[in-house]
Amino acid sequence: MSKAYLGIDVGSISTKGVVLDENNHIKASTYLWTEGDPLYAVKRLLSALKAQLDSSQDKIVAVGTTGSARKLIGAMTGAAVIKNEITAHAIGAMSVHPDVRTIIEIGGQDSKIILIENGIVIDYAMNTLCAAGTGAFLSSQAQRLHINIEDFGEIALHSTKPTPIAARCTVFAESDLVHKAQIGHKKEDIVAGLCKAVVTNYLNNVGKGKKIISPVIFQGGVSKNVGVIKAFEEILGMPVTVDTNSHLTGALGVAILAKKSKVENDFCFDMTDIEFKTMGYECKKCSNNCEIICIYRENEIIDAWGNKCENGAIRKSYKN
Amino acid sequence: MNVVIRKAGLYTMKIGIPRALLYYKYKHLWEFFFDELDIEYIVSPETNNEIVRKGTTYAIDESCLSSKIYLGHVEWLINKCDYILVPRISDYGSGGTVCTKFQAIYDVVSNTFRDRNIKLLYYNIDPKAADFEMIAFLKMGKFLGKSKSRSLYAYLIAKQMQKCAQLKEIDEQKQRLSENKTKILLIAHRYNICDKYIGEPIITFLRELGTVPILGDIASKREALAKSIEISETLPWTFNKELVGSIPLYKDKVDGIILMSAFPCGPDSLVNDIVIRRVKDIPILSLMLDEHEGSAGIQTRLESFVDIIRLKKGDFNEKT
Numbered sequence: 001m002s003k004a005y006l007g008i009d010v011g012s013i014s015t016k017g018v019v020l021d022e023n024n025h026i027k028a029s030t031y032l033w034t035e036g037d038p039l040y041a042v043k044r045l046l047s048a049l050k051a052q053l054d055s056s057q058d059k060i061v062a063v064g065t066t067g068s069a070r071k072l073i074g075a076m077t078g079a080a081v082i083k084n085e086i087t088a089h090a091i092g093a094m095s096v097h098p099d100v101r102t103i104i105e106i107g108g109q110d111s112k113i114i115l116i117e118n119g120i121v122i123d124y125a126m127n128t129l130c131a132a133g134t135g136a137f138l139s140s141q142a143q144r145l146h147i148n149i150e151d152f153g154e155i156a157l158h159s160t161k162p163t164p165i166a167a168r169c170t171v172f173a174e175s176d177l178v179h180k181a182q183i184g185h186k187k188e189d190i191v192a193g194l195c196k197a198v199v200t201n202y203l204n205n206v207g208k209g210k211k212i213i214s215p216v217i218f219q220g221g222v223s224k225n226v227g228v229i230k231a232f233e234e235i236l237g238m239p240v241t242v243d244t245n246s247h248l249t250g251a252l253g254v255a256i257l258a259k260k261s262k263v264e265n266d267f268c269f270d271m272t273d274i275e276f277k278t279m280g281y282e283c284k285k286c287s288n289n290c291e292i293i294c295i296y297r298e299n300e301i302i303d304a305w306g307n308k309c310e311n312g313a314i315r316k317s318y319k320n
Numbered sequence: 321m322n323v324v325i326r327k328a329g330l331y332t333m334k335i336g337i338p339r340a341l342l343y344y345k346y347k348h349l350w351e352f353f354f355d356e357l358d359i360e361y362i363v364s365p366e367t368n369n370e371i372v373r374k375g376t377t378y379a380i381d382e383s384c385l386s387s388k389i390y391l392g393h394v395e396w397l398i399n400k401c402d403y404i405l406v407p408r409i410s411d412y413g414s415g416g417t418v419c420t421k422f423q424a425i426y427d428v429v430s431n432t433f434r435d436r437n438i439k440l441l442y443y444n445i446d447p448k449a450a451d452f453e454m455i456a457f458l459k460m461g462k463f464l465g466k467s468k469s470r471s472l473y474a475y476l477i478a479k480q481m482q483k484c485a486q487l488k489e490i491d492e493q494k495q496r497l498s499e500n501k502t503k504i505l506l507i508a509h510r511y512n513i514c515d516k517y518i519g520e521p522i523i524t525f526l527r528e529l530g531t532v533p534i535l536g537d538i539a540s541k542r543e544a545l546a547k548s549i550e551i552s553e554t555l556p557w558t559f560n561k562e563l564v565g566s567i568p569l570y571k572d573k574v575d576g577i578i579l580m581s582a583f584p585c586g587p588d589s590l591v592n593d594i595v596i597r598r599v600k601d602i603p604i605l606s607l608m609l610d611e612h613e614g615s616a617g618i619q620t621r622l623e624s625f626v627d628i629i630r631l632k633k634g635d636f637n638e639k640t
Contacts, residue, residue, distance in 0.1 A: 084619075308517075
């Protein structure tokens, strides 16, 4: 029986899972929609992964979680490593492309740039709380134009003369877009203009003052948009690589971290049958009124968070 | 008003001090001044959810989070004291000017609470009108019914105490700088980083990550002002000059810099941009705080920032 490592990346939109063997080869992988219920999404994910594995051969010894629900899923699975998605993505990308110098990542609400030299991260930047120029911006504009977000990139490729659009802020971009459409700009030109705006916005905000050196890897949900890839290549004047497995990078990275952690626990896929639930309540012990979230496993509390001070701390009766 | 002054010996007058904005800078100067003059004072409590919420309802939308919090503290003090200390600072002469909020806050407060029968203590610094700091304190003493010589003595004592406290702080920070851990320089106004509600969680979280936070505001102001020209020769604002001047002072002793600002701070938005473009060869994270709750975004950014620094240093396993 050989050791295997499970990485789970639970984002706001999609949930990704990867099982690695000891040589970092992917033995099983799954990608599905979170649908606003991370606990149920992970149960479905585990069933799908289990079906791909030979249970007499591989034994999962460590779990790593990442993504915005990492803490919740980490408590549920008894994870050895709970890591933010940025670090997980950097580790994952470097394991697939050891020679990468620049990682561009644009997700649903985040965008970041990671600069690497000789396999070491030398600099990085992330968008501030504003989500302008991220996936959320593109999908809201796609809705306004009545275009499927999946077709967005293809439509942009038909344009020969992209319409310049101010993309500093989603609200301004929207009014600019309406104005350009009313004075007769073609739809594909506007779409191509939006793709270009995402890129210039990214380079001016996140990539500000950073030297982008080839090879460049582009990942995150927006990397599936060929229009944005084309705009990046045109503006940067260098090829931009998008991996077919780029959506799995975070899960891959955190599985590697779980392996590196050397913490090993028994893990059993049977938790698909165990009932997990969360409950939120408002702590009234001081004027901060914190929202406290408690995680229950078969009605036993296993973890809680959200308190700003000790007054609101809840003792764990059982920690997996 | 005059009645109160004449009766000062009999009636114990109480001054209210909002625990916000310049309080964090001049805490010792103000408190020791009143102590020396035997004047009772009350400082509003540490910022909590309720103070932020109230401040937000009283402030106009466009004002910065720090000013909103200030109004919340003033509101707390109403009916709990006779006079509230709200300084008006015009500028610091050749030392530079200040953000409009410090010039306006006296008028903003008296207008916002004009129907709450609020009385403000006269404290005005305006070098153009020969109202230097010492004059401001003498006028304040006169208003409180104290003799000129007594006020002058109290001011000099308080000034000395302020100086001692600063030297002690710098000394303590020197100790922290020699620790053999990952050190992070926080470039943030003291009223943001020392605030219990918005700033302290960041310091606590950085400590939990096993790093040592170094405050840019703790530095010899004279040295920092002189050094600030290495970043920019033309910055108008005294507080920002002092802050950026700490970057050349501490840069070689720390592993990363965090620029923390309260949304939508005008001076900081310009200065942070200059810093990001001009300070190279050290990782910089820009962090924007606003009143929207949810520490997840901030924690993700801090955690990944510390990870990247450790990846760079090659001691990623220091604490994972």
